[in-house]
Amino acid sequence: MSGGFAVLPTRNASDCFSCGRRSLCLAGDLNDSRLTDYDERVQQTQTFQPGESVFTMGQPFEGIYLIKTGFFESYWVTEGGGSKVTGFYIPGDILGLESLGQESHIYTTEALTAGTVCLVPVSMLWENTETSLALTQKMLKFMSRIILSDTELIYSMATMNANQRIATFIFNLATRMERAGFRKGELTLQMQRVDIGSYMGLAEETVSRVFSRFNDLGILSINRRNIQHYDLDKLHEIACGGDLPQ
Amino acid sequence: MSGGFAVLPTRNASDCFSCGRRSLCLAGDLNDSRLTDYDERVQQTQTFQPGESVFTMGQPFEGIYLIKTGFFESYWVTEGGGSKVTGFYIPGDILGLESLGQESHIYTTEALTAGTVCLVPVSMLWENTETSLALTQKMLKFMSRIILSDTELIYSMATMNANQRIATFIFNLATRMERAGFRKGELTLQMQRVDIGSYMGLAEETVSRVFSRFNDLGILSINRRNIQHYDLDKLHEIACGGDLPQ
DNA sequence: CGGAGTGTTGACTGAACTCAACCTAAGTGG
DNA sequence: CCACTTAGGTTGAGTTCAGTCAACACTCCG
Numbered sequence A, B: 001m002s003g004g005f006a007v008l009p010t011r012n013a014s015d016c017f018s019c020g021r022r023s024l025c026l027a028g029d030l031n032d033s034r035l036t037d038y039d040e041r042v043q044q045t046q047t048f049q050p051g052e053s054v055f056t057m058g059q060p061f062e063g064i065y066l067i068k069t070g071f072f073e074s075y076w077v078t079e080g081g082g083s084k085v086t087g088f089y090i091p092g093d094i095l096g097l098e099s100l101g102q103e104s105h106i107y108t109t110e111a112l113t114a115g116t117v118c119l120v121p122v123s124m125l126w127e128n129t130e131t132s133l134a135l136t137q138k139m140l141k142f143m144s145r146i147i148l149s150d151t152e153l154i155y156s157m158a159t160m161n162a163n164q165r166i167a168t169f170i171f172n173l174a175t176r177m178e179r180a181g182f183r184k185g186e187l188t189l190q191m192q193r194v195d196i197g198s199y200m201g202l203a204e205e206t207v208s209r210v211f212s213r214f215n216d217l218g219i220l221s222i223n224r225r226n227i228q229h230y231d232l233d234k235l236h237e238i239a240c241g242g243d244l245p246q
Numbered sequence C: 001c002g003g004a005g006t007g008t009t010g011a012c013t014g015a016a017c018t019c020a021a022c023c024t025a026a027g028t029g030g
Numbered sequence D: 001c002c003a004c005t006t007a008g009g010t011t012g013a014g015t016t017c018a019g020t021c022a023a024c025a026c027t028c029c030g
Helices: A032-041 A122-126 A130-159 A162-179 A193-200 A204-216 A232-239 B032-041 B122-126 B130-159 B162-179 B193-200 B204-216 B232-239
Strands: A043-048 A053-055 A063-069 A072-077 A083-089 A108-111 A115-121 A186-188 A221-223 A226-228 B043-048 B053-055 B063-069 B072-077 B083-089 B108-111 B115-121 B186-188 B221-223 B226-228
Touching: A032 A130, A063 A122, A083 A193, A083 B130, A115 A122, A122 A130, A122 B130, A130 A162, A130 B083, A130 B122, A130 B130, A130 B193, A162 A186, A162 A193, A162 A204, A162 A232, A193 A204, A193 B130, A204 A221, B032 B130, B063 B122, B083 B193, B115 B122, B122 B130, B130 B162, B162 B186, B162 B193, B162 B204, B162 B232, B193 B204, B204 B221
Parallel strands: none
Antiparallel strands: A043 A115, A053 A108, A063 A115, A072 A083, A072 A108, A186 A226, A221 A226, B043 B115, B053 B108, B063 B115, B072 B083, B072 B108, B186 B226, B221 B226
């Protein structure tokens, strides 16, 4: 920021300096000169409508996307023709990390709601600059966290029954939403039952049954996609293998 | 390499320049000056006996370990007290990546056989040097590949039956072993049935039954831990959901 | 009002788990 | 060298949880 001019940015409202969501972002703690560098290279604020794809499997890998607003999901189609939901993403999450080392995208990622994202081009990561080093180091930590949450998912698949899986799913989603600044104690599911089932390795009907069960037992109130009064403690207890209450 | 001296190294045989496994290593394609830097900082060739731990859960994260020789496994103990095998590692693999962004180790990692590893201290990764940039970039790709294989494991857990899981397990292990230079068509399992079960989300007895089934159907010959004449094509077909032959 | 998409509930079935018995190989010690 | 022990692996029988198939309910929208 050279000179003694007003602090208010002359740039338009979508640049990194004035972005209200910078604390959630990869660029969160870059210093001013690096942020200037970063800001000039990142493609800011692309908008998507529900059902639109951010990228599709096999498409050349052009970079990673930081979610500013909206909800997204990714899925994977296997050789055998099966498909599986591989993740749900909320504001602050990064799309495309799984394809970093690849030539092309591994997953297809779609908007579940209207949403906006910023693209960090892959070229920024592999070049030899201070900004690049700061980014790669930050991304290592991001990816390590992804590996961790994958581990937990694998654990849940390998050892948990249906009640535990759904308890884990809601517990994790609620926790992430709260951390990202959403209201505590209630949330709206942005995805279908069949997609939750695909993600957690359960049939659609089983997901539905478990939600009904939790509702009847007072662990949460659910009506279609609206969840209210969820009890994180009980969910956590169930996820850890505790018996269902009553 | 300054001057016109003999090419043979004056260093001892355990340094990076003379290491026969460098092509498998993180340092694989560092240029000479960076490799010198790297070589001086890496702690070479620690030895472990079967059952010894390389690191344990909760221990401060000191760095990542490159496997030169031997086989290792990692496991995770959950809040609820359950434990689960989280990975099997062969020469060329890296131990500890899941803890990169953390203060302390997430998994415990043990030697399954006698083995040797090199430690890359965490400090090397977070500093601001050319070597560090080269390493972080290479590690991003490594971690992206881990995320990919986790995805496949999650898929297998979510959608595959016992035959498919074991076929996948053997297919992947055999492929990795072949790529790491082991003899094709036969392999020795270095782990117990119960650990394979824990890893793949199956009971020990189910693992045993599936091995017997595969043996009877001629997909492989197995005697305790020795597998011979495995048929990668058939395994792949089963993994993709094909019916069992005959 | 009718139709489509999504979610719920019921009845039946089957694959994998649990529990138990048994087998085999590799020590170990007298 | 053989008897005994132990850990790991195999096989069998009964049970159970979640999948499948089917019918129905609710909501939205033209």
